[in-house]
Structure formats: structure tokens, C-alpha cells
Amino acid sequence: MEQTIQKKVPVGGDSWVTVDVYGEPDAPGLVVVPGVMSDARAWGRVAGAVDAWPSVVVVNRRGRASSGPLTDAYSLRTEVEDLGVVLAEFDSARALFGWSYGGLITLLAANDHPISQVIAYEPVMPPFGRHALPDLKVADETSDWDRSVEIVNRQISGFSAAHVEGLRADQDGWAMLRRLSGPLYAELRALTAALPPGEMAQQADRVELVIGQRNRGSAPYGTSFDKVRQHVAHASVHELPGQGHLAHLQAPAELAHLLDRLAAI
Template sequence: MEQTIRKRVPVSGGSWVTVDVHGDPGAPGLVVLPGVMSDAHAWRHVASAISAWPSVMVVNRRGRTPSGPLTDAYSLRTEVEDLGTVLDVFPGTTAVFSWSYGGLIALLTADERPLRRLIAYEPVMRPFGRHALPDLKTARENGDWDATVDIVLRKITGLDPTRAEALRADREVWEALRRLSEPLYDETLAVNEPLPDLLARRAGHVDLIVGGANRGTAPYGTTFDDICLRVPAATVHELPGQGHLVHLEAPAQLARLIDELAA
């Protein structure tokens, strides 16, 4: 389905988030919540391929254009409140698909408010990325976004050096990564905040998805296993052959799985 409107939603601290609505803007649908180093634009192909809901609302979380700043009081609680605000703005919407850090936010949100269905692809939690926090802090203090992206690719995700260099050689892609990396230190701090022993206790049904390429493998497969321990009632799915960047590498395949889980 095509994007129809972009809605600006005021949130705490004088900031705001934007929501790209695909499909019927008046119909309750599916909220999509991306994680770090990603934005609503990167999820447009997944959103347009989903057909099981009459509308798909992709949140552009604070800290990335055209949404507002993180603000000084930013924390994981900030993100949970932002998602709650978005859900209130679209009444009747009780389904959320989330990815990576967005998955952690959604699982915590479903501890506090009822959600009929919550789908999370490779959500992350502490100690994910904690070892890189000192380097991320130094890079942020220096405004060195090239270093920030490099830290993410090499020290956190463990990307193959050859592939990392290929990304750096693509000037358009690298510039987008630099821009999206600006809130990364604060977001990684938030990922590493203490969590309750159980998550998503008010969700009607939780589906947790892991990419087949990451199953049981650090960092995404192992943090996924940690999440599963905190959501014991969840149904676990594996998307064969896929890794963490499924929304960029196989958007149609991911959309098909999301549609299948709509029932």
C-alpha cells in the first residue's frame, strides 16, 4: 500500500515524532517501530508490502529527521512513553511490529498497556553493545560520526571488514549511516538499563522472530535468547537465511511473515 500522510505527534520535553501512514489513515492498523541506525524511510518497502492490515503506521523515533531531538532527559522510559502516545493518537490500534531496539521498547510498553498482538524481530537487551559505550561516548563528544558508524559495524555488530569498507565506499549509504548514528550513544545506554524479569505481560499474543543467519550466534542471536527467557509465553519463529537487516535485504519476505502472523 502507498504512503498517504505523515503525521506529527508531540511528545515529552518539547520534542515530537513523525509517523508515516501507509493505507487508510482513518483505519486502525499496525504500528511499526524501528530500532537504532534506522528510520521510517528505511522501512517503507516493508510497510508498502504488508496487506493484512488496512493501515501501517511507521514511527520515525525521536533523534532522527524529521522527528525532534532526544532531549536531555532521554531514557528507555522516554521511548515507552512515546510509543504509548502514538498508540493513543491512532485509537483502536492494538498491534505492533518492532525491530531491534524498537522490539525492547514495544515489549516494555506491553508491560504497561494491553496490546492484542506484538511482533518483534530480533529485539535486543543488556548487555548488548555495552562494551562499546566508552568509544561511542568519545566519538559523540568529538562529533566524529564516521568513528561512530565504524564502532557500530566493527565492535557491536561484528560486520566483516570487507563489507564495512564496501559500505564506506558508497558515499550515499555512508552519509545516511552517519546521520542515523548521532543518537546512538544515548540509545545504547538505554538498551543497557535494568529490566524486569518478565516482559510483555499485558500482550494478548507475542511473536518473536530471529533471522536464520543469526540463530544462536552473537550478538543478535544470543541477545534474542535472553529476550525469550523474559517472554516465556511467546511463539518463536525463524526467518530462514536472513540476518538483522532483513528490512533492507528481504522486505517482501518479512512482510509476508508479518501478514501470516496477523491472524
């Protein structure tokens, strides 16, 4: 499936989001919501490989080029309301897919909006990452984006120092991570400041929670996933073999095929 258009969607509060649309813009589709340290471009290979829906709309959340600023009033609720605006703009949407922080956003949006299906890959929930906030605050105040990338990979995701050095060796990739770390502190602060959710996805007909096999039962993503499960009583659980949190980058075709299979259940 090829990308057909990019559209700017005003979301209020002097901000906006852009969306990348693959396939037929007016056809029933899947809306994809990335998490932190990610943008719409990072999901292009997944969106392009999906066959189960005639269209795929990938949201470039605020705080990323070429979307608008987070604004001072930014909160987790801001993200949920932004997604509601996108759903109103693309009212033929039949399913939501969210990754990580985006997974939490989709599950909460499905409390406000009826939707046929919600799929969430390793969604996180408060107080995920709270321990890293003091260091991220310092990095944010000094615009030390190298340090921000290190913190998210080492202190939050739990990757090794060798993994970080491998990322740093890819100059273009590291530059992209530095750009994506700009809104990181504000996003994590919003996540940790949010009230613990009650039941989520109440207006979704079906909910599929997906975890990478490598993270099953392991901190931080597997343990956060288990907490989310407690708030989505009617969810089915699925596993992506051989994968961890970054399946959209490391195995985009496999992730797209899983989405296709879940659409057919």
C-alpha cells in the first residue's frame, strides 16, 4: 500500500497534527498512533505492508515535525482529545492501533468514542518511567538531547551501554533520535502525572493486546503490559514471536502481518 496524501488536522490550542494516509483516504481504515521517540515516518514500513484495511492513517502526534507544538497545557488528555479530532476527520475508521504511549492513548480514546477494534502493542501506563524524570528534566532544561537519548534507552528501556553505543555509531539514526527526544520529558511527565486509569476501551467492540515475546513478564514493558491488562477486562492477548518493543523498526513486515491476522479474527 502506497502513501497517498499527508494532511494537516487542526486540534485546537494553537496546535495541529499531520497524518500520513496510505491507500484510499475515504475508505474504512486503521488509525495508527505512535508512542514517544517515534513519529509517523517511523511507521511507514508497517503501514505500507498492511493489507487488511483499504486505508491506514498514521498520526504524527504534536511535538514532531511537521506537526504543531505540545503547548503549555499539554497532558495525556490532550493526546486523547487530539485523537478524537482525527477520528472525526476520518470518520470511516474501523480500528485503532497504538504502540507504547500511543497504545495507552488509543485505549483511553475508546472510552470516549465507539470503535470496532482497538489493538495496542505493549501499552504503558502510569507510573511508567517516573524514576527517570529528574534526569530527563535536567537534560531538557539544558537541551542536552544526547543525554535524553541515553536516558530513555538506559534508564527507561533498560538497554545496555553497548546498545546505546551501537545507536550512536549510526550518525543519521542518532540525529533522528535526538530530534525525537525533544518532547520526551513533557510526554513522560504527562504520563506520570495522569491519574491511574479505571476500565479502558469501554466503547470498543474488540480489544487485542499484543506483547513481543522477548518482553513477556519482563520489566519494564512486560510488567507494564500486565498492569494494563487489569484495566481492559474484555481484551484478548497475543504475542509477536521473537520481538521486543521495537518491532515496528526491527520486524515491520511481521508486525503488519500480525495486524492483518487480528483484523480477520
